[in-house]
Amino acid sequence: MPTFHAPRGTRDLLPAERASFDRLSAIAADLSRRYGYAGIETPMFEQTAVFERGVGAVTDIVEKELFRIQPRTDEAESWSLRPEGTAGVVRAYVQHGLRTWPQPVRVQYVGPMFRYDRPQAGRYRQFWQWDVEAIGDAGPGIDAEIVELGHRFYTEAGLSDVRVLLNSIGDPTCRPPYIERLTTYFERHRATLPDLEQARLRTNPLRLLDSKDPDMAALIADAPRIVDHLCDACRAHFDAVCEHLDALAVPVRIEPSLVRGLDYYTRTAFEYYREGAEGQQQALGGGGRYDGLVELLGGRPTPGIGFALGLDRVVLALAEAGAERARPARPAAFVASAEAGDTVERLRIATQLRRAGVSARADLGGRKLGRQLEQASREDAHFAVILGDELREGTVQLRDLRAGTQHPVPLTDLAREILRDEASHRHG
RNA sequence: GUGGCCUUAGCUCAAUCGGCAGAGCAUCGGAUUGUGGAUCCGACGGUUGCGGGUUCAAGUCCCGCAGGCCACCCCA
Numbered sequence: 191m192p193t194f195h196a197p198r199g200t201r202d203l204l205p206a207e208r209a210s211f212d213r214l215s216a217i218a219a220d221l222s223r224r225y226g227y228a229g230i231e232t233p234m235f236e237q238t239a240v241f242e243r244g245v246g247a248v249t250d251i252v253e254k255e256l257f258r259i260q261p262r263t264d265e266a267e268s269w270s271l272r273p274e275g276t277a278g279v280v281r282a283y284v285q286h287g288l289r290t291w292p293q294p295v296r297v298q299y300v301g302p303m304f305r306y307d308r309p310q311a312g313r314y315r316q317f318w319q320w321d322v323e324a325i326g327d328a329g330p331g332i333d334a335e336i337v338e339l340g341h342r343f344y345t346e347a348g349l350s351d352v353r354v355l356l357n358s359i360g361d362p363t364c365r366p367p368y369i370e371r372l373t374t375y376f377e378r379h380r381a382t383l384p385d386l387e388q389a390r391l392r393t394n395p396l397r398l399l400d401s402k403d404p405d406m407a408a409l410i411a412d413a414p415r416i417v418d419h420l421c422d423a424c425r426a427h428f429d430a431v432c433e434h435l436d437a438l439a440v441p442v443r444i445e446p447s448l449v450r451g452l453d454y455y456t457r458t459a460f461e462y463y464r465e466g467a468e469g470q471q472q473a474l475g476g477g478g479r480y481d482g483l484v485e486l487l488g489g490r491p492t493p494g495i496g497f498a499l500g501l502d503r504v505v506l507a508l509a510e511a512g513a514e515r516a517r518p519a520r521p522a523a524f525v526a527s528a529e530a531g532d533t534v535e536r537l538r539i540a541t542q543l544r545r546a547g548v549s550a551r552a553d554l555g556g557r558k559l560g561r562q563l564e565q566a567s568r569e570d571a572h573f574a575v576i577l578g579d580e581l582r583e584g585t586v587q588l589r590d591l592r593a594g595t596q597h598p599v600p601l602t603d604l605a606r607e608i609l610r611d612e613a614s615h616r617h618g
Numbered sequence: 619g620u621g622g623c624c625u626u627a628g629c630u631c632a633a634u635c636g637g638c639a640g641a642g643c644a645u646c647g648g649a650u651u652g653u654g655g656a657u658c659c660g661a662c663g664g665u666u667g668c669g670g671g672u673u674c675a676a677g678u679c680c681c682g683c684a685g686g687c688c689a690c691c692c693c694a
Contacts, residue, residue, distance in 0.1 A: 195667090196684065250692050254619070274694090303694080308619080311687065317694060386691085402690085450693090473694060500694030528652040561647095563654045570655095578652060591654075 197566070199307075199315025205518045210505045213319065213516040215300050217346050218320045222298045225339050227322055230297040232278040233306075235259060238268040245279030245488055246453025257315075271304035274452070275321040276480065276496055277487070283325055293326030294494075300501070305436035319475075323496035325484065330427050333458045333479060333495055334434030340462060340497045341440050342474060347504055348513045351465040352474060353441045357417065357448035358428040358528050361456045361481065364421035368415070369395055371414050379409055399447040404605040415446040427457055454480040458495065464507055475499030475509060522612050524566035524591075525552035527577035528559045535577055539586070539601065543575075546605035548612075550575075567591055572615070573608055 196202055202210060222229070224565060238258065245252050257271035272278055279297060282288070288295050293324035300320045309315060322339060323334050337354055344352035360368060373395045384405060390397045399410055417558045420428060435442050448458050459478035477497025484492035509515070533554050551569065554564040559576070567572045576587040578597065588607065589596035599607055 195685075255692080298628055305693080307692070308690095309686080310689095313693070319694065397692095475694065498694065501642085503694060526653085530651095560654070565654090567654045574653085576653070587653090589653075602681085 197315070200311035201314065203521070206515070206534075207505070209516040210597065214320070214347055214504060217343060218298070220299055221339060221343055221346065222322075226336070227296040227298040227324075227339075228281070230279060230299050231301070231425045232275070232282050232299070233272075234302065235269045235271050236278050236281065238270040240277050240281050240487065241270055242272060244280065244483060245274065248586050249453055251305065251452065253576045255307045257304045257306050259336055273302055273305045274322060274498060275299065275301065275319060276452075276454070276483070276494075276498070278370060279321070279323050279327065279496075280480075280483050280487050280489075280494065283492075284418070284484060284487055285329050289362075289490060289492060291528055294324040294332060295326055296322075296324050298322040301402050302435040303423075312500075312503050314502060319498045319503040320501060321496060321498045322477075325494040325496075326492055327495075328481065328493035330430035331434055333427075334438060334440075335433045336459055336477065336497060337387070337431075337435060337458075338438045338440050338478065340499060342458075343499060344462060344474065347508065349464065349474075349504065349507055349511065352462050353465055353510075354435075355430070355445040355461045355463060356435070356442050356446050357458050358424055358431075358448060358457050359455060359458050360416055360424050360477075364419060364424055368414070368416050368419040369411075371419065372396070372416075374400075375413055376409070378395055382409070382437050383491065399449055400477060410447060417444070417446050424457055430489050431458055450476060450478055452478075454483040454486065456481045460497070462499065468516065474503050518571075519549065520570040520613060521549045522571065523550040523573045524569065524610055525550060525558060525564075525572035525575045526562035527553070529577065530558075532557065532567065535581065536614055539575060539577065539604070542601070542604050546609070548605050549607050563589075563591075573610065575604065 199583045204533065219229075221227075229341045236359055238256070241252055247253070247394060250251075251273045255272070259269040261268060279299075283295065286358070298321060300318065302316050303319050304316050306315060307313070320338065320343065324336055328334060330516055337356070341352060341354055358482065359365065367591065376383065376391050376395065376398055380391070382405075383391065384403055387401055387406060390401075398406070399413065401410065417428065432442070434442070445461075448459055448461060450461070455478040459476075460474035462474045463472050465472060475497055477495070479493065479495040481493040482491075483494060484490065523540075523543055525536050525543075527536050529535075536552045536554060543550040551566075551571065553565060557565065563574055563576075574587075574589040574591055574596075576589055578587065580586060584600045584601050586601060586604065587596050588599040588604065590611075
C-alpha cells in the first residue's frame with residue numbers, strides 16, 4: 191500500500207488517459223489556428239484580489255472554493271490558485287496594454303484550474319479547461335463566432351449531441367430593475383418558498399431561477415423572464431446574436447432561466463450541455479460576455495466575451511458515448527536482436543532511425559528474441575528490425591509485424607524504407 | 619460545507635456464523651538457447667485504506683480519520 195496518494199480531488203493522468211487530453215488539445219489547437227485565436231499563457235496563481243474583483247467577491251467560486259496559498263510572512267501578498275481563466279487573461283490584457291493591438295484580441299489556452307469543492311465524478315479540485323477569449327469587440331457577431339467555435343469543438347471531438355443554452359442577462363441598465371421585479375414576484379410567494387430559496391432571495395435572487403427544487407418549478411415557470419425585460423440595446427443585441435447563430439446552423443435553445451455563477455457576465459450567457467446526459471455534471475462548458483470586466487480590473491471600459499470548456503467532462507462524455515479511446519502513439523519500428531548483450535548495436539540502430547525521423551523503440555533488456563517480438567507486437571509496432579549475423583554485412587531483417595513477412599534490408603536503406611511504407615499506409 | 623453508500627494484490631473481485639487472506643487479469647520468468655498478441659507451467663505481488671476499541675480470535679462487529687462515489691450547494 192503506497193504511503194502517499196494524490197491530493198483529494200486530483201488525479202494522475204496515466205498515458206492512456208493523457209492521450210485523450212492530448213487529442214482534445216490537438217483539436218483545440220487546430221480550431222484556434224483556423225479561427226485565428228493565438229495562444230496565451232498566464233500564471234496558475236494570481237493575487238487573490240484579481241479573482242475577488244474579477245470573478246466577484248460574493249460568488250461561490252471565490253467565497254468557498256478558492257485555493258488560497260498559505261502566505262510565507264504576515265507582509266506577504268495573498269495569492270490564490272486560479273479558479274477560472276478569464277480574470278487572469280484580462281489582467282494581462284490591462285497590464286500589457288493590449289488595447290493598442292488590433293481589436294478584438296483573440297486568445298486561447300488550455301490549462302488546469304483549481305476549485306476547492308467536494309469532488310465527484312467529473313468534478314475535481316484540479317481540472318482542465320480550454321478557454322477562449324475575444325476582448326475588444328462589442329458587436330453581436332463575435333458572440334456568434336465564439337458560441338459556434340465552442341460548439342464546433344464538441345463536434346470535432348466526437349460529441350454530436352451537444353446543444354447550446356442561450357440567454358441574455360442584460361446589462362447595468364436593465365438588470366437591476368429586472369431583479370427588483372423578480373424579487374417582488376418571489377416576495378409575494380415568500381411563505382411557500384423552501385428555506386434555502388428564502389435565503390437566496392436576499393443574497394442572489396437570479397439564482398432562484400435555476401433552483402432544482404421540484405416545488406419551485408411552477409413558480410419559476412410563471413416568474414418574469416429577463417428576456418422580456420431587456421433594455422432596447424440589450425434586446426437588439428440578443429436578437430442579433432440569435433440571428434447570427436441561426437445563420438450558422440448552431441443548435442440553440444433559448445433558456446430564460448440560465449444564469450451563470452460569475453458576476454462579470456453581461457448580456458450574452460451560454461452553456462453547452464449534452465442531450466440526454468444523466469447526472470448533475472452535464473454542463474460541459476459555458477461562457478458569456480463580460481463587458482465590465484476590463485474596467486473592473488483597472489483598464490478602460492472594454493467589451494469582451496469568452497468561454498471555458500471542461501476537458502475532463504468531455505473525456506467522460508466521450509467514454510459514456512462509447513467513443514473509441516485515444517491511445518498513446520505506437521512505434522513504427524521495434525529494434526530486436528538475437529544476440530544477447532549487444533545493446534550498443536540496438537541503441538545505435540534505433541538512434542539512426544530516430545535521427546532520420548522514424549519513431550523507434552528498442553529492447554535494451556535481457557529478453558530473448560521471441561520475447562522481444564512478442565513485446566513488439568503488443569506495443570503494436572509496425573515493423574520489427576531484427577539484428578543477427580547479417581549485421582556483419584551491414585544488413586538487418588525488416589519484419590512487417592502486421593503482414594508477418596520479412597526481408598533483408600541494408601542499414602543504409604532502413605530508415606528510408608520504413609518511412610516510405612509508413613507514408614503509404616497513412617494514405618491507403 | 620450538509621446527508622447517504624462504499625474501500626481486500628497494480629486492475630476486477632471472492633473469503634459461510636467472527637476461526638489459517640484467495641482467484642482471474644496484468645507484470646516477470648520458463649516450456650531443449652534466430653522469430654509473435656494464443657496455450658501450458660512457475661514466480662512476484664497484502665500491516666484487508668489508516669488509527670483505535672470489543673473478543674481467546676477481526677477482512678468480517680463498534681468508533682474516529684482519510685479517500686472514492688451519489689444527492690445537495692455549486693459548477694467545468
